[in-house]
Amino acid sequence: MIPTAETEVAKSEEVERKPLSRRMFVGAAALAGAGLFGTQAVAQTRQEQLAGRKGNSASDPGPENKGLLEMNPSANMPPFTDHGNPGPIWYSFDLAPKRVQAGGWTHQVTQRELPPSRDLAGVNMRLTSGSFRELHWHTANEWAIMLSGKARVSVMQPDGKMFLDDVETGDLWYFPAGYPHSIQGLGEDGCEFLLVFDEGAFSEDDTFLLSEFVAHTSPEIIEKNMGWTRGQFDELPPTELYIFEAPLPDSLEAEKRFLGANLETENKYTFKMAAMTPTKKTAGGEARIVDSTVFPVSKGIAAAMVTIRPGGIREMHWHPNVSEWQYWIKGKGRMTVVTTGATARTMDFNANDVGYVPSMAGHSIENTGTEDLVFLEMFKTDRYQDVSLNQWIARMPDKMAQAHLKLATAAIRKAPQEKNVLLPR
Ligand code: MN
Ligand code: MN
Numbered sequence: 455m456i457p458t459a460e461t462e463v464a465k466s467e468e469v470e471r472k473p474l475s476r477r478m479f480v481g482a483a484a485l486a487g488a489g490l491f492g493t494q495a496v497a498q499t500r501q502e503q504l505a506g507r508k509g510n511s512a513s514d515p516g517p518e519n520k521g522l523l524e525m526n527p528s529a530n531m532p533p534f535t536d537h538g539n540p541g542p543i544w545y546s547f548d549l550a551p552k553r554v555q556a557g558g559w560t561h562q563v564t565q566r567e568l569p570p571s572r573d574l575a576g577v578n579m580r581l582t583s584g585s586f587r588e589l590h591w592h593t594a595n596e597w598a599i600m601l602s603g604k605a606r607v608s609v610m611q612p613d614g615k616m617f618l619d620d621v622e623t624g625d626l627w628y629f630p631a632g633y634p635h636s637i638q639g640l641g642e643d644g645c646e647f648l649l650v651f652d653e654g655a656f657s658e659d660d661t662f663l664l665s666e667f668v669a670h671t672s673p674e675i676i677e678k679n680m681g682w683t684r685g686q687f688d689e690l691p692p693t694e695l696y697i698f699e700a701p702l703p704d705s706l707e708a709e710k711r712f713l714g715a716n717l718e719t720e721n722k723y724t725f726k727m728a729a730m731t732p733t734k735k736t737a738g739g740e741a742r743i744v745d746s747t748v749f750p751v752s753k754g755i756a757a758a759m760v761t762i763r764p765g766g767i768r769e770m771h772w773h774p775n776v777s778e779w780q781y782w783i784k785g786k787g788r789m790t791v792v793t794t795g796a797t798a799r800t801m802d803f804n805a806n807d808v809g810y811v812p813s814m815a816g817h818s819i820e821n822t823g824t825e826d827l828v829f830l831e832m833f834k835t836d837r838y839q840d841v842s843l844n845q846w847i848a849r850m851p852d853k854m855a856q857a858h859l860k861l862a863t864a865a866i867r868k869a870p871q872e873k874n875v876l877l878p879r
Contacts, residue, residue: 533790599757736874
């Protein structure tokens with residue numbers, strides 16, 4: 455849950471009443487976190503050596519944006535293990551301006567907001583009850599997850615066969631590039647969903663629209679193509695509808711009856727992700743992995759929905775095939791990304807934030823809150839792949855491991871011997 459402005463103020467006042475400055479408090483928290491990497495004594499020595507954070511060094515007597523510091527303390531006061539600048543790894547939908555129209559809104563986090571993210575872009579959209587995202591298609595493949603509420607979706611294949619379904623919270627859909635599709639809010643309060651596109655520079659304002667195709671074709675062609683008269687042409691929408699209000703549709707059964715033999719049954723464009731049995735489950739949490747091996751139409755985008763219990767971690771790993779784009783659904787966490795040239799960056803994440811990990815870069819995520827952390831790992835690939843650091847170390851012969859890690863074999867072999875995805879086991 456995102457703390458309210460009121461709780462933020464209360465918390466920062468509480469900190470200010472303490473003898474230590476607020477910044478000293480954050481520095482101490484970073485120091486405590488450093489204990490995870492070795493004994494506290496060693497961490498403090500290295501901290502002092504590397505960061506010069508002795509005594510009053512980290513104090514900040516000038517202005518501070520206390521709200522930002524509370525939400526993301528690691529951004530401003532990194533753990534001493536961070537080094538250099540691997541580029542941005544964080545953005546938030548709550549900084550992205552909403553385009554609001556009668557019937558809902560949309561906003562996006564793309565390469566324009568998070569420049570290194572060239573593979574994937576995200577759009578967050580709301581449709582009130584009955585409202586449509588206008589019928590359209592686009593150059594990117596579209597992967598989506600319902601975050602709240604219910605929608606009716608449809609898509610037509612180039613062979614004319616239709617797919618029609620209703621999706622609820624935790625359900626996915628996947629529409630290949632160029633396939634025309636629709637999304638309509640259902641129920642009392644419509645829905646909110648996340649769309650992920652396999653083009654970093656994708657823009658939701660730049661799609662092919664039904665209204666614009668007909669509005670910008672001459673009335674003579676429209677008459678020859680559809681048989682609609684010039685008078686009827688003048689009644690067509692003169693400009694885009696994009697998001698607009700409409701009556702609720704008939705029942706799914708009735709619309710399926712209308713489509714009859716034109717209904718596509720061999721390809722399924724929706725998938726129940728939240729309801730599926732976890733692919734991996736440990737004491738530290740659960741992962742649900744959905745790629746084209748379980749959701750065959752999803753050829754361009756793979757996903758993992760990860761739940762981390764309080765205190766648990768997504769183990770140190772990397773993806774050998776592609777960059778990672780994340781959407782944080784619930785809870786609080788902290789991610790460290792370590793890439794080439796000894797650069798490392800740690801950021802804190804909250805619900806509705808976006809994370810980015812460069813292709814192949816090592817990373818780990820810790821639940822820093824008191825409730826389950828849930829986030830999505832998204833990849834521009836047909837096949838999910840990850841490499842576990844623990845599993846690799848376990849497969850190094852003793853002398854090889856010892857030569858590199860400078861630890862006794864007994865200590866090295868205390869580490870988990872397999873890929874656990876989530877720790878503790
Ligand atoms: Mn679309
Ligand atoms: Mn990952």
